[in-house]
Amino acid sequence: MNEPLLQVKNLCTSFKVDSGEVRAVNGISFNLDKGRVLGIVGESGSGKSVTAYSIMRILVEPGRITGGQILFNGEDIVQYSKKQMREFRGKRVSIIFQDPMTSLNPVYTIGNQLREAIMLHTDRNRAQADERALEMLKLVGVNSPEQRLKQYPFELSGGMRQRIMIAMALCCEPDILIADEPTTALDVTIQAQILELMQELQKKLGMAIIMITHDLGVIADMCDEIIVMYAGRICERGTADEIFYNPRHEYTKGLLRSIPRLDTNHARLIPISGSPVDLTNMPKGCAFASRCDNCMKICLSELPEELDINDCHKASCWMNVKQVYEEAKGGIAK
């Protein structure tokens, strides 16, 4: 009976372009339970946002889901009709985007855009919808909310607009909120405020959150579980503590090395050398092999299987297999 709220099974999404097929998401699976916070990290082009858009089914041409299932409460939304999908979006799962400056329609007032979202999914009338909009603006901590309803997006600051995006996403009490790099376009002080707001709202409203970011620091103390993506695949997953203190994939280790830290006196950050793989021409083995310092022969020819590190930690890296093998050999030698 303990079925996860959202189950993504072997999801594949690709974009057909002139030079071939870009496999942006290449067979990923994960579960999300009610009220939990899942972080997805990875660099640009690793397939984080495409995963989010696939769940909402708002991919733009030529992108399409080419395989797998997305089960929401056991129903596969990949099979949903357009109409079912419209009722699903905004009502069951909502999304907020990276750039609040461009995500609101410039020619309609905040009130109009909030009211639209509310009236689409509930049977409130206009006045009731306005009331709800006001309530939502208060909830997300917008000052003088009555006045804001009458304003246009260009009259508000970036942080304010992101708050409004959050209000719009949450106004129909969705079960899942997807946040696609919600703080990337904001300056640092505002980033902290928005993250704090999201945590607070999560506690208050109890929705599940999928937090997408390229910034590990952002999700450190917010997420129950973290997925690390690289080139459309999941390379490592586990609780935040496991990922941060016991990374078992070379890519995750590289990511962690590239975060500035206050507690150590590294003179320089260590970047991950090389550039992301060409998604139209994926290597046979591990996608990260060409940039990996500890690349082995097998990494180039065979895809690593996902291996359980412990109960709450999995990674797909041949290094772990090697380690297991060496430990076993050592055990025999003893």
Added chain:
Amino acid sequence: MLKYTIKRVLLAIVTVFIISAVTFFAMNAIPGGPFSKEKAPDPAVQAALEARFNLDKPVGQQYLIYLKNLAHGDFGISLKTGRDISQIIREKFSVSAKLGGMAAACAIVLGLVLGSTAALCRNRWPDRLIIFLTTLFVSVPSFILATILLLVFALQLKWVGVFSTENPNYVLPVISLMLYPMSYITRLTKSSMLDVLGQDYIRTARAKGVREGFVIFKHALRNALIPVVTYVGPMIAGILTGSMVIETVFTIGGLGTEFVRSINNQDYPMIMATTIFLAVLMVIATLISDLVYKLIDPKITFD
């Protein structure tokens, strides 16, 4: 808004005044005059005529006299036909405006529909067909298109009658006049629609669960209209005042023909009247399109 409008109207008066001055002095600089053509009349008669219409006075003084009469709403009489110019303009403009009004309305409606269709069917056959045809209509001169239409639909197929005063059938003239602006609006709408459809707020609207029709007509079209309005304002003014070419092909006596004829005849008061009329219309159209901007795009402020 009101303050802005008043300011614009005052500026418009200055604009029209400058246009009238430039026209007046330029037309007087052209050698010859209204009475010095064809078989030259008796010098005494010519002198008398010129004296009657103040043509013997210095140009500057003539201009002042003209302005004084204009201030009383008097455009003068045509030096060629002797008819009252206000009446000629009223008569000819009613024909041109009828033709132009229909053409402008068709051009805007069809242009927006075709442009949106092309954007939504990007790179599929409707888009390709629309772009092929509009490129054709933009590049082929209107007199060729008008002649072909006339040949095919009026003479060969006999679907519509040829325009005449007894049988004023506006179908072919309206189509000929409409094709260019329609094609232009189509192309403008398509490119601006494509631009808008790629914007983040369109994705937001879809993510909210807005149905596709509303995404297009509520969220996208209003944003896509902004560049189209810039073109449409002056276009309407231009089209209302008549196209000499189309009027000639279909033998419709409109303002466009009258304008060109007045220049050929060096009919000074007629040139002035038509020019000022055109300028006023153009200024009004631009003012209206600027005001429409404000309605569409709240970001625009007039202060």
